[in-house]
Every structure is written in C-alpha cells, then in structure tokens.
Amino acid sequence: MLLLGIDIGTSSVKVSVVDARSQLTLASAQYPDTESPIMSLQLGWAEQSPDMWWEQTQQAMARCHAKGGYDPSDIAAIGIAYQMHGLVLVDKDQQVLRNSIIWCDSRAVPYGDKAFEQIGEERSLSHLLNSPGNFTAAKLAWVKDNEPEVYSKIDKVMLPGDFIAMKLTGRITTSASALSEGIFYDFKDKQLSTDVMNAFGFEDDLIPEQRELFSVHGEVTSEVAQQLRLRAGIPVAYKAGDQPNNALSLNVLQPGEVAATAGTSGVIYGVSDQLAYDPLSRVNTFAHVNHTETDQRLGILLCINGTGSLNRWAKNLFGSDIGYTEMNEMAKSAPEGSSGLRILPFGNGAERMLCNKLVGVHFHHIDLNLHDRSHIFRAVQEGIACAFRYGLDIMRGNGMNPTVIRAGKANLFLSDLFAQTFVNVTGVPVELYNNDGSVGAALGAGIGAGIFATPAEAFKGMEKIQTITPQEGNGMEQVYQEWKVLLDAQLTAEDSIEQALDAQ
Incomplete structure (x- = not known):
C-alpha cells in the first residue's frame, strides 16, 4: 500500500511516494529545477499564482511516476503540506480570482493592527492567541478594501494546500489548524471567530466546511485521476501547513518537543498543551496537527x-x-x-x-x-x-x-x-x-486514511542521523x-x- 505526499513550497513543489508498510521512500521528485518566481509589484508585496502551484504539482508527480519502482495505481491516500498563511480566492466555479498574497507579503499589517485594536488586546490574545497581524484574515481585509470587485466574486477563501486539494477532488474544506493559521479561529469558543469576522466585516459563508485535519477532505475525481495516472476515489486525507507538517515529520507531537527548519524562512516550532501567547505576538500560536477540543496541542511558532x-x-x-x-x-x-x-x-x-x-x-x-x-x-x-x-x-x-x-x-x-x-x-x-516535508505529508495521509492507527505508528521507523552538541x-x-x-x-x-x- 502506497502513500503520496505533496509539499507546496515557495521555491518549488516536491512529491514523494512512500511504502506504508516499510515507511521507505520509493521515489521523490520536485519541479521546477530553478526557484519559482515571487511577484513583488510594490515594496513589501509578495504574490504567486495558485495555478502555477497546480502546474508544478502535476509536473512533479509526472517526474516521480517516471522514476518507476512503484505502480501509481497502488497509491491509497494523498497528503498535502503547503507554505503557510497564503490567501487564495476562488469564485463559485472554483476559478482563481487573483494571485495568492503569500506568507512574506507585508501589505496587510495596518489591517491586522486596526482589528487588534477593535477587538481589544486582552480578548484578541486570550481567544485568538495572536494579534490578527499580517496573517490570512488581514490579507483578505486588504482585498476587501482595495479590490472590492474581486471581493464581491469570492465564493471561498482558502490556504495554498486547500487549493491543491480542491484541484484534486473538487471539494473545498478547512480545519481548526488551518483556521487558526489564518487567525480565523477562536480557541476558547472552539469555533470560527465571530470577533474576527465582525471586525473585518466578512461573511461566514466565505469560510469552507470544517473537518478534522486527519480525515478525508475529498476524493480524487475521475478526470484528474486519468490525467495524473492515479485511481479515482483516492482520499486526500491530510492537509497541514509546512511548519506543523515539518514537526509531524520529526515526530514532534507532544508538549515540550521542538522542531526547527531553515529553508526559505527559518522556524523554531514547539508543542505545548497550554493556551499560551506572546503579549506582543512576536511568536505565534496555532492549532497543531493533533490538536482536538479535548486534547489541546498547540504549535508555538x-x-x-x-x-x-x-x-x-x-x-x-x-x-x-x-x-x-x-x-x-x-x-x-x-x-x-x-x-x-x-x-x-x-x-x-x-x-x-x-x-x-x-x-x-x-x-x-x-x-x-x-x-x-x-x-x-x-x-x-x-x-x-x-x-x-x-x-x-x-x-x-x-x-x-x-x-x-x-x-x-x-x-x-x-x-x-x-x-x-x-x-x-x-x-x-x-x-x-532524514525527514522531508513531502514524506511527512505522505505519512500524514496514512494517519488520516486510517492506514496507521496512531501517529507514533507512522514514525516508528524514523532513525536519528547525528546529534550536534555545543562546542x-x-x-x-x-x-x-x-x-x-x-x-x-x-x-x-x-x-x-x-x-x-x-x-x-
């Protein structure tokens, strides 16, 4: 039984196929060979085309299949990791309305600051665990204010991984982790934040259906399956931001465990069981991949x-x-x-x-x-x-x-x-x-599809390469x-x- 992982990065898309039984990677490929462009029309702006991500996903998957060593029809589940905080907007026909405003774009800071003041510092930090800052909700507020003709056509607001899942399945879903990543989630009320929606004047129906992160978010359509040499009906069973996914890939799931990465951006990501926040929102708290209403797991990023x-x-x-x-x-x-x-x-x-x-x-x-x-x-x-x-x-x-x-x-x-x-x-x-975001996404799919009974089972084969200590x-x-x-x-x-x- 095989698992497919897709990692939508800022620089490229990487795809890996993993054998669920041995947890060995059978093939990996990325596309393109050179780094993807970031469009910056003004100082502090950063955009990418969601359609570019989809094209790169298809090309990376084709390269992976071309390496041989497995039968694509044996793939049983798909997982997706993605660059966090990007804003993707589609209309009722699931057509992209504008380029994605990605994670390193700075234009929405004033909108987040205004909402923080309107909601109130204590309530915002205690319920959202963050200031709205420069995250996805604030980016949407910028579009609402500056591009009203685009805003009026929006059917659903998504993150980059939601968009790729939509292209595979035709379904649009979200999770508590994804909502928290966009600063749409109220941790105390355990639901979509009415404070954020009211402060920015957003309609609730812009937000996709919420599902558990480890669950079926849709099945690959017949048309896409034929195009990608996959079986129709394969579930997309996992979607997570790249940093929670990196932590999952390193089996960082319990309070006190900490992961780091130094790719395009640098991140230290620790897990806590407390609804904690930084008073200045210099570090941010999101729902981790294994967060539930009854068993809190927060990622401090x-x-x-x-x-x-x-x-x-x-x-x-x-x-x-x-x-x-x-x-x-x-x-x-x-x-x-x-x-x-x-x-x-x-x-x-x-x-x-x-x-x-x-x-x-x-x-x-x-x-x-x-x-x-x-x-x-x-x-x-x-x-x-x-x-x-x-x-x-x-x-x-x-x-x-x-x-x-x-x-x-x-x-x-x-x-x-x-x-x-x-x-x-x-x-x-x-x-x-030897961890990898696309491999982590594949194993996450195995958890979401019930192929692994627990996350611990998915990572039992993980071996440490070396330990570096201070000189x-x-x-x-x-x-x-x-x-x-x-x-x-x-x-x-x-x-x-x-x-x-x-x-x-």
Missing part, C-alpha cells in the same frame, strides 16, 4: 522570513561560480566571528518577531582590506543563527525551554558550519533526521551579544525614521 533566501541571495551575488557545497566550505575557511563582520538577516518582508517591522538586511563593519567572500558567506550563516537565538530567547521568555531540537538534514542544516553555529549560539543540542569554549555568545547591540540600534533607528516621516 517563531518565524524568521529571510534565512535560506538570504543565503541564496549571497550565493547569487558573490558565489555564482560555485555550488552551495563549495560555498559552505569557503565559509569554513573564515574564522569564527567572520573577523568582525556582522549581518542582520531581515530582508524578506515584515518580521513578526520584530513586531512586524520592515528592517531589511544590514552589513556591519565591512573592512575592504580584510573581508572577502568567505567572510560574507560565514557572516550570513552566523547572522541567521543569531536571529534564531534572538527568537528562541523570546520563546524561552514565554515558557518554551527546549533541551533538544529536532531538525531535518536539509536546506541550511546541510551545512555542517551552520548546524554547529546554530547549536553553539543557542546552547541547545540538535538531533538531525566547549566557542565564541558565539560574544558574537551574538555584539549582533544584538547592532539589531537594537537598527530597530531604534527605524523607529526614529518612522516618527520623522509621520511628523512631516
């Missing part, structure tokens, strides 16, 4: 928008003649601390952990007679690791104190230097696993404290500039 994206930018600008492996080796040749070079890695939209400020990337202390690209490559990785430490300290202040962090050996964690620097600056050991006598604490002084100064400067502009 720290997000840094520009981790892998900064690393890619540095490679494109300074290392276009080399690959990432050579780039990482070159970074190792520079000394710890990058000979004083410091980088603030915040150039991919408004940063939640910095109270939704648009800070940008900043290089500090460049010495034209000393620093070469090896120093830049190392300072990029050290700056990203310092940003993780800054966010982890916020989480610690809210009661999340991990003794170990699990991560997949992928993206920036493929760099031995980054992995060790992350551990040295946070002081927390990291366990590395004695490392100097990253001093590097971090210097980095933090520079960040604090930059945040003060940003506030001064904003005040000066407001006074004009």
Whole structure:
C-alpha cells in the first residue's frame, strides 16, 4: 500500500511516494529545477499564482511516476503540506480570482493592527492567541478594501494546500489548524471567530466546511485521476501547513518537543498543551496537527522570513561560480566571528518577531582590506543563527525551554558550519533526521486514511542521523551579544525614521 505526499513550497513543489508498510521512500521528485518566481509589484508585496502551484504539482508527480519502482495505481491516500498563511480566492466555479498574497507579503499589517485594536488586546490574545497581524484574515481585509470587485466574486477563501486539494477532488474544506493559521479561529469558543469576522466585516459563508485535519477532505475525481495516472476515489486525507507538517515529520507531537527548519524562512516550532501567547505576538500560536477540543496541542511558532533566501541571495551575488557545497566550505575557511563582520538577516518582508517591522538586511563593519567572500558567506550563516537565538530567547521568555531540537538534514542544516553555529549560539543540542516535508505529508495521509492507527505508528521507523552538541569554549555568545547591540540600534533607528516621516 502506497502513500503520496505533496509539499507546496515557495521555491518549488516536491512529491514523494512512500511504502506504508516499510515507511521507505520509493521515489521523490520536485519541479521546477530553478526557484519559482515571487511577484513583488510594490515594496513589501509578495504574490504567486495558485495555478502555477497546480502546474508544478502535476509536473512533479509526472517526474516521480517516471522514476518507476512503484505502480501509481497502488497509491491509497494523498497528503498535502503547503507554505503557510497564503490567501487564495476562488469564485463559485472554483476559478482563481487573483494571485495568492503569500506568507512574506507585508501589505496587510495596518489591517491586522486596526482589528487588534477593535477587538481589544486582552480578548484578541486570550481567544485568538495572536494579534490578527499580517496573517490570512488581514490579507483578505486588504482585498476587501482595495479590490472590492474581486471581493464581491469570492465564493471561498482558502490556504495554498486547500487549493491543491480542491484541484484534486473538487471539494473545498478547512480545519481548526488551518483556521487558526489564518487567525480565523477562536480557541476558547472552539469555533470560527465571530470577533474576527465582525471586525473585518466578512461573511461566514466565505469560510469552507470544517473537518478534522486527519480525515478525508475529498476524493480524487475521475478526470484528474486519468490525467495524473492515479485511481479515482483516492482520499486526500491530510492537509497541514509546512511548519506543523515539518514537526509531524520529526515526530514532534507532544508538549515540550521542538522542531526547527531553515529553508526559505527559518522556524523554531514547539508543542505545548497550554493556551499560551506572546503579549506582543512576536511568536505565534496555532492549532497543531493533533490538536482536538479535548486534547489541546498547540504549535508555538517563531518565524524568521529571510534565512535560506538570504543565503541564496549571497550565493547569487558573490558565489555564482560555485555550488552551495563549495560555498559552505569557503565559509569554513573564515574564522569564527567572520573577523568582525556582522549581518542582520531581515530582508524578506515584515518580521513578526520584530513586531512586524520592515528592517531589511544590514552589513556591519565591512573592512575592504580584510573581508572577502568567505567572510560574507560565514557572516550570513552566523547572522541567521543569531536571529534564531534572538527568537528562541523570546520563546524561552514565554515558557518554551527546549533541551533538544529536532531538525531535518536539509536546506541550511546541510551545512555542517551552520548546524554547529546554530547549536553553539543557542546552547541547545540538535538531533538531525532524514525527514522531508513531502514524506511527512505522505505519512500524514496514512494517519488520516486510517492506514496507521496512531501517529507514533507512522514514525516508528524514523532513525536519528547525528546529534550536534555545543562546542566547549566557542565564541558565539560574544558574537551574538555584539549582533544584538547592532539589531537594537537598527530597530531604534527605524523607529526614529518612522516618527520623522509621520511628523512631516
């Protein structure tokens, strides 16, 4: 019995086929080979085409099938992981009305701030566990205000994974986890938030039918099955945002367990059984994949928008003649601390952990007679690791104190230097696993379809690759404290500039 997982990323779509019995991956493929474009019509905007995701899904699936080693007709369930917080709008004919406003788009911050004030700080935080901020609901409010002709045609509001499930099945559903991700869910009342819907003036029928996350969200239609070489009637039995799915992939399901990832964005994601929130919404609380009304499981999420994206930018600008492996080796040749070079890695939209400020990337202390690209490559990785430490300290202040962090050996964690620097600056050991978002989605489908009796059964074959522990006598604490002084100064400067502009 086989399981198919689809991971809708910002850069590409990846598909994997997993044998349910052995939990071994039989084939994987992604599309495209180069990173998908992000459209930015104005500063701080970020959009992608949902139809592009669907085309990429079909191409990745065709590539996966072409590798052989399995019979596509043996696939018994499909799971979907997806980039979080994106706004997808369709009309009554399930046609896309506009490009998706994706996770790193900053335009909706004022709308979230206004709703936060209208709902009230205490009620918003205690019921939503977040400020509406720059999440999906606030993005919809921007459309309502700025594109009323689009808003008037909306039949359903979706997240990216809901859209792919709709293309496969013709059905549109949501879950408590998805609603919480969009800041539509009231955790105390355990239902769609009337506060949010009233504050923004949304109609309830814009929200899809709610189902359990691990359940059947529709069956593959005959037309799509023929097109994709699948059996008609296969259930889509799991849909989750990429970070809850990453945690599932690492078997991070119980209170106190923590996962991390460093792809396009960087995330630390911890599980709690308490309805906790950060007073400033710098880290955010969502319903985890295994959250139920009777057994609370909350995901506490720290997000840094520009981790892998900064690393890619540095490679494109300074290392276009080399690959990432050579780039990482070159970074190792520079000394710890990058000979004083410091980088603030915040150039991919408004940063939640910095109270939704648009800070940008900043290089500090460049010495034209000393620093070469090896120093830049190392300072990029050290700056990203310092940003993780800054966010982890916020989480610690809210009661999340991990003794170990699990991560997949992928993206920036493929760099031995980054992995060790992350551990040295946070002081927390990291366990590395061969996890993958599309494989996690496939196993999630097995849980949702009842092929696995429990999540623990789905991940019983997971094996740790290595454990990285802090190096004695490392100097990253001093590097971090210097980095933090520079960040604090930059945040003060940003506030001064904003005040000066407001006074004009």
